[in-house]
Amino acid sequence: MTPSVVRTSAILLKKHDYSDTSLIVTFLTRDFGKIQFIIKGAKKKGTAFEYGSCYEILFRYRQGHRGLTLLRESHLVNGFPALRKSVSLFYCSSYAIELLDAFTEIEDEDVVLFEMMMMFLTQLGISRDLEEVIRSFELRLLLHLGFLGETSFCQACKQSFRSKVFLEEKNGRLFCENCARNRSEVFPSEVFTTLEDLKKGRPVKWSENLKKEMKRLLWFYIDFHLEKPLKSRKFLTESNGRSVISIQLSADRKRVFY
Ligand SMILES: [Zn+2]
Incomplete structure (x- = not known):
């Protein structure tokens, strides 16, 4: 299946450091299940990725890939501040x-x-x-x-x-x-x-x-x-x-x- 750029809602389940600037995160996405992403420059840009927060994310989806996917874009939809x-x-x-x-x-x-x-x-x-x-x-x-x-x-x-x-x-x-x-x-x-x-x-x-x-x-x-x-x-x-x-x-x- 040809990869396609997709946009979906996603809840952050797990995260850990990958390098000085990058993070590896696991999102539960609304439309594609659980996917592991690498977010390059996440820490440099000062983006806070918090457990249990909901984001809208954009990435190239390759069905059956199962490896790390590069996250292209994200923005916070609901951080559940309470x-x-x-x-x-x-x-x-x-x-x-x-x-x-x-x-x-x-x-x-x-x-x-x-x-x-x-x-x-x-x-x-x-x-x-x-x-x-x-x-x-x-x-x-x-x-x-x-x-x-x-x-x-x-x-x-x-x-x-x-x-x-x-x-x-x-x-x-x-x-x-x-x-x-x-x-x-x-x-x-x-x-x-x-x-x-x-x-x-x-x-x-x-x-x-x-x-x-x-x-x-x-x-x-x-x-x-x-x-x-x-x-x-x-x-x-x-x-x-x-x-x-x-x-x-x-x-x-x-x-x-x-
Ligand atoms: Zn019985």
């Missing part, structure tokens, strides 16, 4: 960026993923409940990419879940109380009725226990499918397992609203 005002918001956006990066391949076109990320970054800046925004993002990502499996009924008897749900750790499959053999992970059925509500876009009332259980389930599936641990996750959780972000949020939001 996310840079607080440490906890920055941690949350870093985590979502790392998660999305870990679950995607170079040049795998997916406009839904791009829109999902844009929506997440926007909601993060205005929401008062960061855990809820993160859980929804994790869930949408896993569902969209097909990493959540069948969560609506027991994998053996095909009945809906009534009280407790049992997760077989070795294969990630879910069973009811009657059919479960390896009872290593147990979840309340409330988690799965909530999953159905979220899938259908119904409003959900998040109790503290529901958030905790949903996190345990989603993090199981994330770890189950990823080969290496996510570096940014430690910033979301203290050593005792309590969430840091809810503690920091009250302090951060005070600064913003009072």
